């Protein structure tokens with residue numbers, strides 16, 4: 001039952017936060033609905049979920065149109081190609097996957113046309129085994145500087161997709177690392193870098209213990225995807 005899964009996830013989020021002295025309310029649950037049908041999303045809305053994550057612009061566009069009458073937020077969590085930026089800026093509240101100067105500039109340009117300030121996160125690649133996307137740690141500051149010169153893009157934090165490990169404890173060093181990068185940026189005066197989008201179905205509790213402010217959860221809510 002979806003309602004039970006949702007309440008179980010919220011409980012785990014709270015417990016993980018409280019274990020390390022954090023406020024459960026400081027963690028946003030992003031329900032990842034890629035490859036899930038609109039009816040499932042409606043059910044999730046009925047049970048109180050309000051932030052949804054998709055990784056393909058094309059698929060998201062159709063769903064978002066069908067659900068336009070609901071007061072919900074959509075986040076782009078997948079890799080974004082420059083030819084999809086126009087749609088992405090139209091559709092998404094936050095884009096988690098900015099990983100190049102070129103993409104940032106495209107987003108800024110489209111956002112300007114729409115009179116929008118696009119909220120984004122920078123995707124950081126912390127190891128060679130990570131997904132192919134994301135920038136290296138050493139390049140993060142430079143990309144933030146580039147974004148600071150763009151008027152219609154607002155960088156709010158960092159995102160990472162660590163390699164998969166059977167044991168969630170093995171992922172902990174990656175989450176810790178992303179937080180350290182953020183804290184260091186904060187020390188250097190980039191105090192607007194607040195969000196840490198990290199943690200998925202099988203490791204979100206560890207991510208929260210390490211400071212995640214956004215967890216992206218799909219299968220633990222909706223079951224195995226048929227993709």
Ligand SMILES: *Cc1c(COP(=O)(O)O)cnc(C)c1O
Pocket residue numbers: 032034055077078161200201202216217218219220
């Ligand atoms: C699919 C996906 C998720 C959700 O993964 P689950 O293991 O199903 O929770 C999170 N983040 C990104 C970027 C994804 O593509």
